[in-house]
Amino acid sequence: GQAVLEVRGLSVEYATGGVPVRACTDISFTLRRGEILGVAGESGSGKSTLITALTRLQRPPAVTTAGEILFHGRDGSAPVDLVALDGRRMRRYRWTALSIVLQSAMDALNPVMRIGAQFADVLRARDRSLSKRDAWARAVELLALVGISADRVRDHPHQLSGGMRQRAAIALALACGPELVVMDEPTTAVDVVMQRQILAQVLRLRRELGFAVVFVTHDLSLLLELADRIAIMYAGRIVEVGEAAALYSAPKHPYTQGLRDSFPPLHAPLRTLHGIPGTPPDLRRPPAGCPFHPRCAQRMTGCEERLPVLLPVGPKAGHEAACRLNETNTDTDTDAKTDTD
Numbered sequence: 549g550q551a552v553l554e555v556r557g558l559s560v561e562y563a564t565g566g567v568p569v570r571a572c573t574d575i576s577f578t579l580r581r582g583e584i585l586g587v588a589g590e591s592g593s594g595k596s597t598l599i600t601a602l603t604r605l606q607r608p609p610a611v612t613t614a615g616e617i618l619f620h621g622r623d624g625s626a627p628v629d630l631v632a633l634d635g636r637r638m639r640r641y642r643w644t645a646l647s648i649v650l651q652s653a654m655d656a657l658n659p660v661m662r663i664g665a666q667f668a669d670v671l672r673a674r675d676r677s678l679s680k681r682d683a684w685a686r687a688v689e690l691l692a693l694v695g696i697s698a699d700r701v702r703d704h705p706h707q708l709s710g711g712m713r714q715r716a717a718i719a720l721a722l723a724c725g726p727e728l729v730v731m732d733e734p735t736t737a738v739d740v741v742m743q744r745q746i747l748a749q750v751l752r753l754r755r756e757l758g759f760a761v762v763f764v765t766h767d768l769s770l771l772l773e774l775a776d777r778i779a780i781m782y783a784g785r786i787v788e789v790g791e792a793a794a795l796y797s798a799p800k801h802p803y804t805q806g807l808r809d810s811f812p813p814l815h816a817p818l819r820t821l822h823g824i825p826g827t828p829p830d831l832r833r834p835p836a837g838c839p840f841h842p843r844c845a846q847r848m849t850g851c852e853e854r855l856p857v858l859l860p861v862g863p864k865a866g867h868e869a870a871c872r873l874n875e876t877n878t879d880t881d882t883d884a885k886t887d888t889d
């Protein structure tokens with residue numbers, strides 16, 4: 549399919565004190581129209597930083613230091629580099645081209661405004677000709693998309709349950725027909741039953757409306773049910789990416805294997821979970837070589853020196869991992885060095 553978003557070499561730093569912290573390093577991926585890309589990693593892996601960079605919602609001290617975020621509009625015009633847009637031009641893209649759903653709907657919803665009024669505000673800011681009455685009617689339609697009945701439109705956010713608020717925030721993100729919706733752990737604060745309902749709704753709405761999604765979570769198993777493709781982040785880098793079922797059933801990076809074993813699939817019976825020993829690295833002083841080497845049970849001589857790059861790991865096209873276990877020639881250090889340096 550056609551690309552909606554092409555991210556090329558994106559790096560984000562936090563410029564605090566003397567040492568800049570690289571929260572995202574050299575991130576590249578392509579998102580196709582209507583595709584759901586899941587991004588998984590522990591907290592501190594850089595996944596939330598990636599989302600705020602993609603949506604240009606980052607605030608100092610976070611700074612995008614390299615890369616492009618090419619957005620391809622529906623009209624087939626030349627792609628726009630979101631990194632290069634000033635705030636005024638970026639606001640034209642927010643809501644209509646891309647929108648965001650945050651972990652807590654309370655961050656998106658105004659606590660002192662009725663739900664319908666918040667929808668009306670967003671809709672009328674993009675379409676001045678829309679009457680208040682029509683905007684409220686549209687709010688009712690949008691809430692119905694996520695199973696919230698019309699009588700709730702006059703409620704304030706605190707009158708809704710947590711799950712309802714989260715669904716209202718998703719409906720609000722869809723209000724102006726965006727081509728891309730970026731979601732940061734939108735189901736973390738709700739119970740498992742509500743989580744499944746929300747994921748099913750996202751899948752149904754994607755089918756009906758055709759938007760693409762970047763969905764960030766720490767829970768890899770959840771992405772198995774939702775995502776078309778999955779990218780695994782560690783220490784600010786994508787360390788594995790591939791078609792969801794292939795990556796989940798045959799992970800090629802030891803970190804992905806550990807992450808998978810940390811969370812049971814939603815349908816599976818409970819079993820012993822093997823977490824990943826150790827903690828993510830301090831990005832002020834990232835480890836040399838493979839960033840995962842201090843925690844990796846499969847590390848080899850040289851892993852603490854050489855940074856592995858993403859390489860195809862078949863048999864499924866598009867499956868890539870950055871781990872020396874997948875390199876064909878890892879036996880001699882000197883040969884390997886010339887490959888990647």
Ligand code: SF4
Pocket residue numbers: 801802803838839840841842844845846847848851856870871872873
């Ligand atoms: Fe482990 Fe080495 Fe692979 Fe890194 S490159 S994940 S340390 S085996």
Ligand code: MG
Pocket residue numbers: 591595596
């Ligand atoms: Mg986060």
